[in-house]
Amino acid sequence: MISQSAPSTDPAALAPNRVGLGGLSVEHLFFAYDEQKITLEDISLTVPEGEFICLLGSSGCGKTTLLRLLAGLERPAGGRILWRGRPVRGPSPDRGIVFQEYGLFPWYRLRDNVALAVEKVSPGASKAEIRERAEDYLGMVGLHDAAQKYPHELSGGMRQRGAIARTLALGSPVLLMDEPFGALDPVNRIRLQELLLDIWSASSPRRTVVFVTHDVDEAIFLGDRVVVLGSTPGRIIGEIRVEFLRPRHVEALYALDSFRELRSEIGAYYHRDARRQLAQGSVVVSQQEGI
Amino acid sequence: MPDILDRCADAAQTGAGTLPPFVGNDPERPAEVTASLYRSGKRRRSRLVVSLYGFSLFIAGFAAWAAVAWVLPAKHRYLFPSPWLTLRMLWESIPELLVGTGSSFLILAPAYCGAVILGAVWGLLVGSSERLRMIFIPFARVVAPVPPTVYIPYAIALLPTFRSSAIFIVLLAAFWPVFMNAAAGSLAVPEQYRDNAGILGFTRLEYLCRVAFPSALPHIFNGMHVGLGMAFIMLTVAELFGSTSGLGRFVQYYADYADFPRMLAGILYTGLITFLSMSGLGILERKVVFWPH
Numbered sequence: 001m002i003s004q005s006a007p008s009t010d011p012a013a014l015a016p017n018r019v020g021l022g023g024l025s026v027e028h029l030f031f032a033y034d035e036q037k038i039t040l041e042d043i044s045l046t047v048p049e050g051e052f053i054c055l056l057g058s059s060g061c062g063k064t065t066l067l068r069l070l071a072g073l074e075r076p077a078g079g080r081i082l083w084r085g086r087p088v089r090g091p092s093p094d095r096g097i098v099f100q101e102y103g104l105f106p107w108y109r110l111r112d113n114v115a116l117a118v119e120k121v122s123p124g125a126s127k128a129e130i131r132e133r134a135e136d137y138l139g140m141v142g143l144h145d146a147a148q149k150y151p152h153e154l155s156g157g158m159r160q161r162g163a164i165a166r167t168l169a170l171g172s173p174v175l176l177m178d179e180p181f182g183a184l185d186p187v188n189r190i191r192l193q194e195l196l197l198d199i200w201s202a203s204s205p206r207r208t209v210v211f212v213t214h215d216v217d218e219a220i221f222l223g224d225r226v227v228v229l230g231s232t233p234g235r236i237i238g239e240i241r242v243e244f245l246r247p248r249h250v251e252a253l254y255a256l257d258s259f260r261e262l263r264s265e266i267g268a269y270y271h272r273d274a275r276r277q278l279a280q281g282s283v284v285v286s287q288q289e290g291i
Numbered sequence: 292m293p294d295i296l297d298r299c300a301d302a303a304q305t306g307a308g309t310l311p312p313f314v315g316n317d318p319e320r321p322a323e324v325t326a327s328l329y330r331s332g333k334r335r336r337s338r339l340v341v342s343l344y345g346f347s348l349f350i351a352g353f354a355a356w357a358a359v360a361w362v363l364p365a366k367h368r369y370l371f372p373s374p375w376l377t378l379r380m381l382w383e384s385i386p387e388l389l390v391g392t393g394s395s396f397l398i399l400a401p402a403y404c405g406a407v408i409l410g411a412v413w414g415l416l417v418g419s420s421e422r423l424r425m426i427f428i429p430f431a432r433v434v435a436p437v438p439p440t441v442y443i444p445y446a447i448a449l450l451p452t453f454r455s456s457a458i459f460i461v462l463l464a465a466f467w468p469v470f471m472n473a474a475a476g477s478l479a480v481p482e483q484y485r486d487n488a489g490i491l492g493f494t495r496l497e498y499l500c501r502v503a504f505p506s507a508l509p510h511i512f513n514g515m516h517v518g519l520g521m522a523f524i525m526l527t528v529a530e531l532f533g534s535t536s537g538l539g540r541f542v543q544y545y546a547d548y549a550d551f552p553r554m555l556a557g558i559l560y561t562g563l564i565t566f567l568s569m570s571g572l573g574i575l576e577r578k579v580v581f582w583p584h
Contacts, residue, residue, distance in 0.1 A: 092490070093491065097486070101483075102483040105484065150582060152583050
């Protein structure tokens with residue numbers, strides 16, 4: 001077993017199927033909010049350290065639930081989740097999470113929101129030091145000038161940058177992201193996707209990212225691997241490795257024939273699942289996404 | 292999916308990647324700001340019109356009072372004095388009323404502050420712990436609705452001075468609404484805030500101070516408004532029983548001597564003080580809870 005303090009090796013050197021030796025692994029996970037309906041059925045998944053994985057699924061398929069289980073915010077009904085070989089028992093600064101909205105506390109200034117995380121990581125640091133470090137993290141997401149603002153004074157995109165800055169300040173080796181750009185307009189979304197990739201590739205060792213989305217293009221643009229979830233009950237229906245070289249550029253990527261092929265391949269899983277649901281007469285209508 | 296092409300076109304036009312940092316250059320911002328300015332301007336105008344109507348209601352009430360006092364036969368006028376006489380009595384009684392206000396606030400201030408602090412702290416603790424909730428909420432459901440007025444005779448018999456028994460009664464009356472609302476507020480902390488606290492690794496105390504307390508503040512202020520109203524009621528009622536000075540005492544004293552103009556002046560003055568205290572609390576609330584909730 002790799003000890004927690006050991007620096008992680010080059011992610012490419014870690015074979016993806018070495019369960020339990022570092023990274024995040026999910027073994028035969030079951031979950032249900034009530035006894036009538038199973039939310040997640042027999043999910044097994046291995047994410048080596050430093051991998052960027054996208055969980056793709058339509059609304060109501062349980063992808064957010066899976067992310068909450070990974071964070072330790074929910075307890076599995078069956079199976080287990082391991083991080084670096086140790087079972088996940090509750091939320092921890094090891095696994096930072098960025099929600100779609102309301103990630104920042106509205107009663108604190110942006111800087112103080114980030115400072116909450118800095119304080120946790122370096123107890124005993126002086127107030128001035130904490131403030132300075134918090135502002136450094138805000139600088140990394142291009143929000144240095146907004147440090148004094150309150151969340152309600154910022155746009156949705158800026159709030160999400162703030163939430164990312166706070167998770168970075170927490171120093172979490174695992175970054176869990178629950179449709180973080182889902183509420184943004186397309187231009188802002190692409191810019192934040194690029195920012196996220198820049199930050200992820202610049203850090204060493206790279207963080208392990210689990211990114212939940214229902215947008216096929218977003219999943220392909222960001223991920224090393226796309227895991228497609230089907231619904232009722234939520235389960236893995238497909239896994240596709242994304243081989244495009246990094247750094248990736250949106251315009252260049254979208255122009256590639258191989259990108260379109262990949263998109264239709266992933267789309268096929270989606271449609272098959274949707275047809276199966278229609279046949280069963282159990283289409284989940286989500287109010288949130290207005291589908 | 293034709294939107295991919297649109298997106299590429301968008302990105303090409305705006306030159307994604309070479310744009311300056313986000314601050315002050317956010318495409319969603321300008322429209323939002325203009326819209327909200329427009330809306331608030333409109334709302335402000337209609338609010339002015341409504342408050343003018345409200346003001347004219349005061350004038351109408353005053354005129355009706357004057358008319359009734361003028362029409363009444365002279366032998367009833369001592370029971371129903373004219374507004375002019377009442378206002379003159381109010382002016383003449385101001386020194387006495389100020390002394391009474393001082394003595395009333397010596398009861399009200401410590402009792403109300405004590406109730407707010409105890410109610411908020413205990414409410415937050417109970418609301419955020421399932422075990423404390425199960426122990427304390429059934430008890431509170433039974434005890435809270437008991438009208439605090441029924442405790443007055445016993446409190447006066449039990450406690451050494453009138454002041455201490457009045458403080459106890461007022462504190463009890465203001466405590467329950469603050470406590471109930473604080474407990475409801477800390478129970479209603481949005482899931483995201485709780486999740487964030489867990490991931491940030493907050494201790495229980497940190498959670499209470501940094502998340503539960505600010506998040507429950509709007510609820511606590513609701514309780515404080517109700518509690519302040521209750522406190523004024525209990526204060527004046529208690530003063531009718533055994534006090535030697537104070538606002539309630541002033542009214543009772545002149546009623547006993549059938550000096551109804553002065554008694555009415557005392558009622559008007561007490562109403563004014565209550566109104567000012569309530570408005571002060573409202574201003575404080577808007578200052579403290581500055582974020583949208």
